[in-house]
Amino acid sequence: MRIWNRVRSALPAWWRKKAATESSGTADARRHWLAANRNLKSLLEDTSIPSGIRAELADEFEQIERITQKLDRDEVHVAAYGRVGVGKSSLLNALLGREAFRTSALHGETRREARADWQSLKDGQAVLLDTPGIDELDGGARERLARDVSLRADVILMVCEGDLTRIEHAALGQLARLGRTVVLVLNKADRYTRTELSALLQRLAERTRDWLPAEHIIAVSAHPRPEIILRTGPDGREEEMTRPREPDVKELRAVLWQLLEREGKVLAALNASLFASELDARVAQRIVAARRDLAERLIHKYCLAKGLLVAVNPVPVADLLAAAGTDIAMVTHLGRIYGFRMQRSEASRLLMTISAQLVALMGAYWGLNLVSSALKTASAGLSTTLTATAQGALAWYATYLVGRMAQTWFARGKSWGGDGPREVARSILATLDRDELLREARTELRNRIQRSSA
Incomplete structure (x- = not known):
């Protein structure tokens, strides 16, 4: 795809692994940052x-604009999730x-994304983001918002207060599979x-060993209980x-700050590129x-047109010539799509x-088409209507096959792929x-012919 090809050329395959383990120079970070932008x-x-497609994806394009603004402001985002x-x-x-950030004894105080500037990096600004809870019973919209914010963030603080619940474990796995940089924070450690x-902590390390390095699991007490003294x-x-x-x-502040100073801008560039590719x-x-x-x-439209043309035309040779012209028009129209x-x-x-290819695979069909054509010429009255409808249905079926094959060829960039046209057919x-398609074709053709003759 267009953007991903540009991203892939700007970010070599080995770079992502290297960025997670080595310090990147300012010049390299800036280059990837500008490429992502x-x-x-x-x-x-x-x-x-x-x-129409841009309108359907309006929310996603709005997020892209926000990420662009973030890069323009040299910001690196850290989200709590x-x-x-x-x-x-x-x-x-x-x-x-x-x-x-607002806190409350009532659950669900955070109802939308909130942000605050943290500290200045050596060549940018770290920004903290708060998100709604991911397990709100009536918070489908909040959960989507939290996920969107976390996908836009450059570092994600996955906060828990004990062993991971099923929801937390699934959410962490999703973030890991998406390639996000995550720090698992065990809050309320004073308990x-x-x-x-x-x-x-050992249990958390065991459950996340495929996703997180051990140094990315940190215990904190963000709001410890008061100390009791006598x-x-x-x-x-x-x-x-x-x-x-x-x-x-x-400990969290030290680890996080070291991560941001060493890799923050590189992570921001990578995440922006990943989001754009998605x-x-x-x-x-x-x-x-x-x-x-x-x-x-379009194929259905041409199937109907060809079926009617063949059904109402009593001259067999003209049937075949007219059918070929219809198929050529359909192929040309499909190409424009x-x-x-x-x-x-x-x-x-x-x-x-x-x-x-169709002749090679469907010789019996073409023989049946010629027999039907001969029957239509020799018949009269009601039998002509019946045989004409049958031949029209066969013409419909042939056009459908031609349309499907041409559609496949165009969808593959005017190529049959490695298997060739025979395997596509x-x-x-x-x-x-086939029987169901012919039955539907006969029914629609008969109804059209009856309505036109009424």
Whole structure:
């Protein structure tokens, strides 16, 4: 696909693995950053994308615009991701050292994406993003938003408060398969004893060993419970007091900051390119689907036209000549749907190639067509209508096969592929229910003929 080819040329196959393990120089990071930005802007400005498909993907194109703006501002995004109530907002506040994100004792306080500037990188700005919980019972829209934000983020903090739930494990696996850089953050570590915490971290490492390096699993206490202390009063009695404790995110801050300084801009460029390639794939899929639907409607239109033409024309030779002209027109029209303009001579050569394969595979059909043609000439009255409808249905069927083969050839970029036209014809015939198609053709032709004669 267009964008992915440009991305692949800008980002060699070995680069992604190298970026995750080695320090990238400023010049290389800047080069990939600029390449990603060019790819995004070329996708936004691609005039070959039909307006209808662009409208269907309006949300995705809006996200591309936001990513482009992010790159223009030299921003690297870090998103907190996870279930409701695990302390995502508290974690971001602890990293910031100030209350920038709303927290509440009520679950689901974060209802939309929120952001705050964190610190300046040596050549950019780190930005923290908060997202809604991924397990809201009535939060399908919130979950989609959280996923979109995480896919746009350059580093994702997957926040949990214990062993991973089924939802968390599935979400983490999805992010890993998408190639996102993830740090698994075990929040509320102050609730566990040292022994319990060590066992829990080991359990998390075992469950995620195929996805995360061990150093990307970090325990924190973003909003620790107050410390209970005993104080002796003037009367000599001891009484319990509580004293707030400072958040413990030092290890996470150090690991995260080292990651951002070393690889932040490279990760941002890679993630932007990956997102652009994903959108380009969706655009391509929509274009393929739109062309396929339009081609199928066009083939049906020509099947009906050819079937009626053959059914109502009493001259057998004229039947065959008229049928050939209809097929050539259909092939030419199909070519335009797939972006190819064909001369009549080229369309005729393609039709001859297709017909040769069909003759080789369907000799019995052509014999039946000649018999039906002879029957129609010799018959009269009601029998003529019956045999004409039968021959029209056979003409319909032949045109359908020609259309399907031509559609396949155009969809493959005017190529039969490695197997050649014979195998294409064979595979199409193998997937068709010939009797059902002929039955439907006879029914529609008979109804059309009866309506026209009424």
